């Protein structure tokens with residue numbers, strides 16, 4: 402039974418919705434940096450709701466109270482904007498979702514929406530699972546999806562084990578992702594989506610995204626892109642026609658490295674052969690209000706604000722770190738102990754030309770420093786040691802500035818050997834498919850001065866000439882000890 406009061410709340414909600422929509426329209430007219438800095442948080446909201454706080458507040462609260470049962474009823478039937486309970490939504494979460502939706506939609510007329518998740522892996526699950534339901538006409542019939550094997554190690558496991566082994570959903574692998582006919586030959590009426598990571602981590606695989614999107618839409622299925630390595634500062638797949646973007650927000654987006662986070666950003670009215678009008682109309686909102694409400698993989702308010710705070714400086718960081726990475730790649734490419742450098746920014750890279758069609762520093766043409774479009778290629782690269790896996794480990798062990806960690810996107814340089822870390826679970830065969838040999842070191846260049854990073858690598862490579870490394874650290878207990886602990890001894 403609906404009472405008079407119900408309308409009062411809906412009318413107020415309509416007014417505030419209208420105000421917010423107008424505000425978003427205004428923000429969409431701003432440049433990338435302005436959107437990254439301000440996002441969806443307005444002066445109006447600061448003054449009316451948040452004691453004038455110029456920085457978005459962290460709403461550390463499980464839930465929201467309502468004025469009366471009418472408001473509660475209208476809210477819980479999604480008739481008025483509400484956040485209700487932090488498993489489903491939370492204002493701090495929304496600040497992150499709002500800015501990512503705007504940034505991934507930047508430069509496109511498309512309206513976009515976003516759902517933030519607890520991790521990049523949860524984002525991938527959120528993005529793909531709604532398409533992987535059984536066929537209602539043939540519930541035990543086969544279903545499949547098409548994606549290259551050059552994907553992040555965690556994604557490889559989620560696809561190969563959680564989908565294929567556990568749920569009998571076929572992952573049709575595209576060995577050469579730049580070969581469009583190979584994508585096409587794998588598609589049939591049971592294919593639910595095409596998926597690709599570009600540039601891929603760590604192999605820097607790259608494909609002609611516009612052609613693959615066209616192919617997906619020709620077959621009535623969505624194109625899902627993991628755009629973690631590029632970030633919206635370099636590439637915005639939704640503007641190119643892709644249906645869904647996933648981000649491991651843990652990486653370059655939240656460079657400080659305080660926590661793990663992920664996001665799914667979708668266009669309105671996407672292409673799909675799954676009969677679900679709500680999902681088609683607004684995928685991210687659908688995932689938020691239904692499957693993720695029930696599965697509960699969403700982000701915490703604290704992590705959302707920590708990520709948000711780093712996103713403000715995204716464009717300038719990606720520019721600077723891309724330039725530093727180019728310097729490091731150039732240095733390595735002529736070094737006698739290096740067999741191969743994989744960085745899309747190097748002209749010698751076989752995919753350099755293709756990548757240059759896609760990876761542009763956003764707004765460079767409006768930047769007084771450049772005044773024209775410029776290519777940037779991100780801060781992830783890898784290199785292979787000529788003398789093999791043992792030598793690669795010796796060099797890796799000799800880094801003194803570059804952290805040995807299975808991480809990337811950090812403000813500090815980090816390196817890993819994928820074959821013994823991120824890509825260890827998929828076995829020799831899987832690593833061969835993903836082109837991740839055991840002599841490959843993945844390096845993500847931070848915001849230090851590149852000369853100092855080059856010096857660290859140079860000194861580490863010298864161990865292969867028999868030079869000793871002087872490890873300066875005091876004695877450590879296994880697992881490491883803080884400097885404070887050591888001082889107190």
Ligand SMILES: *Cc1c(COP(=O)(O)O)cnc(C)c1O
Nearest residue numbers: 520521522553602629649651662
């Ligand atoms: C790290 C990473 C993921 C997974 O993200 P988490 O936040 O670690 O769960 C997915 N894709 C790519 C390309 C990544 O680098």
